[in-house]
Amino acid sequence: MTMSIAAALLFLGTLGILALGGWVSRYAFPSMALLPGVLLILIGVELRPRFGRVNRTLWTVNRADAPGLFALLDRTAEAAGVRPPQIVQVDTVFTASITVVGIRRRRVLLLGPPLWASLPPQQRVAVLGHEFGHFRNGDPRRGLLVQPAYRTLATLADLFRPYGRHEFRGPVGFLVNLVLGVLSGLALAGQIALTAIGQREVQRAEYLADEIAARVAGSVAIIGALKTALLKDVLVPSLARVARAGESGPAWLAAAEHSRAAMAGDLPARSQLSVRDEASLFADHPPTGLRIRMLEARPAYAAKAVLTEAEAARIDEELKPFYERCRRDLAHSNF
Secondary structure: OOOHHHHHHHHHHHHHHHHHHHHHHHHOOHHHHHHHHHHHHHHHHOOOOOOOOOOOOOOOEEEOOOOOHHHHHHHHHHHHOOOOOOOOOOOOOOOEEEEEEOOEEEEEEEOOHHHHHHOOOHHHHHHHHHHHHHHHHOOOOOOOOHHHHHHHHHHEEEEEEOOOOOOOOOHHHHHHHHHHHHHHHHHHHHHHHHHHHHHHHHHHHHHHHHHHHHHHHHHHHHHHHHHHOOOOOHHHHHHHHHHHHHOOOOHHHHHHHHHHHHHHHHHHHHHHHHHHHHHOOOOOOOOOHHHHHHHHHHHOOOOOOOHHHHHHHHHHHHHHHHHHHHHHHHHHHHH
């Protein structure tokens, strides 16, 4: 609620800048007032809400080419009580995420094959359940007003920043740089304050998304997926070695299972360490260790949506072309 109010105020402020610029431009037209009026209009245009767009540099998965994957997305979304994503994209990252873009608020799911292929079937459902949970948990980052508000003050701070793009010279330039620096600093301070206010709601949304994932895929599955996240620094180099050997898909899962078994004794220490290292007011996610503790302290849920080994194998076959593209990138990485 706090973020929604702040976002509405920023939106009204942008409209106010545009309106003031228009009024100043028309005042005693034509006159010298036209210059500051046009400047205000340009600032208002630069601060206009941006609702994001589909990243065309990523690979897109079509429903016709991956019916098994989309059937899983449909039933997982139904179990979570939300609409499934309209667009599914693939990147080389060891993660999964979801976003909303455009005025039409199209839902985009991003899957990283290194993470997806390294998870056993039910943990894949848990990852999807967590991401879909963000559609019904009040996550402020995906709101129509709040999403662009996160960038407004940062844009203003960069616009006024006197160094780099438009540094002025001479005595007058020193005064201009000083004024611009103060304005940029105020905007940056506002951005920091806005982030500090909003991140509490953002982190709360992560806990709620975990709860939804537990109800959808089962508590054991989401806890297992979070423990896999604790081993990212071990798993990614392991997957890269397999990729250099020319293998992907099932070989990634086998390598990940071996790493999970070898590192099982280190998981409690890694979980505790994450509480210390990942705790931050400005972090998007709460510490992974705290998320695991929260789930373990709650009643255990059985799975509503289940992915069998055979279904997972069919999905892997559908994603094989994307696995191969990712394998080539991962093979040439520095891991």
